Amino acid sequence: MSDKIKIIAIIGAGSMGKRIAIKAAAYNYDVHLYDIDYASLQKFIKSRKNQIKATNSLGEITSYYSIDDAVTKTDLIIEAIPEKLDLKLEIFNQIDKVAPHHAIIATNSSSFPVSKLEDAVKRKDKVLNIHFYIGAGEYALTEMADIMKGTMTSNETFEIGKNWIESIELRPLVVKKESYGFVYNRIWRAIKKECLKVWAEGYADLKDIDAAWKITTKMSDGPFMIMDKIGLDVVYDIEMSYFQHSGNPDDKPPQALKDMIDKGILGLKTREGFYKH
Ligand SMILES: NC(=O)c1ccc[n+]([C@@H]2O[C@H](COP(=O)([O-])OP(=O)(O)OC[C@H]3O[C@@H](n4cnc5c(N)ncnc54)[C@H](O)[C@@H]3O)[C@@H](O)[C@H]2O)c1
Known part of the structure; x- marks a missing residue:
């Protein structure tokens, strides 16, 4: 487990948000999940309860009614909402206002470099692209994730993010300079x-x-x-x-x-x- 990250929030519990939540919980991280479609989020949490019994999962996945409640008391927030720049800017701004000062904000965007989102936040040194890949099973992820800095992301933020990816047994694909589409x-x-x-x-x-x-x-x-x-x-x-x-x-x-x-x-x-x- 990462020594800097204990609790994660995931904003957007669609196909990817659910997979990331399950992966993180399997490695003992508590996950706060928020989606505007609360009914479908609840359905997932309910079905997940039965799954936990079957798989002995370690971390807790909890659903929240508001982004504000979901992100307070977290160390890493992963945005996984649709690939619309305006929407991501709005959500980054909202997260930045309420997340703890030390928390890192990452986007799972498939294309936008986080530099396109950093103007929406004050903590420009604590933003990252962490891009996961869908896996073959219903809730699976492929065993790798791209990681890329924004223009002001600190080395410390990058290292914390990279260690966290390794802690859930994914291979970090380090993007050495800004790349539209990252690595793979x-x-x-x-x-x-x-x-x-x-x-x-x-x-x-x-x-x-x-x-x-x-x-x-x-x-x-x-x-x-x-x-x-x-x-x-x-x-x-x-x-x-x-x-x-x-x-x-x-x-x-x-x-x-x-x-x-x-x-x-x-x-x-x-x-x-x-x-x-
Ligand atoms: N599908 C993939 O294989 C894949 C892989 C890597 C990255 N991504 C990226 O991950 C992101 C999400 O993709 P997905 O496939 O999970 O999409 P999806 O459509 O399955 O899920 C998006 C979720 O976001 C929710 N949402 C919409 N607006 C919201 C808001 N304002 N606040 C909170 N939740 C909101 C929706 O209700 C939905 O549940 C996109 O940026 C996509 O490019 C997708």
């Missing part, structure tokens, strides 16, 4: 972008693309199955963020993806995405 997410993004183009422009069936990927990498899922698991709305927002950053029309996600989202076809969470689930 940037590489995955290049793959995802090309896959979407090959499919949307009618060059190949997505099943063949996934098959090719699985044959060459020996991975169990192809890129389209992975995108279904991530959530097509989440994928779209991330692709739009890259597009807005570069301004390059080639980076714009295909309309065919947007059409699916508009029809409510969001991947595994709606039981239909590129595949039926």
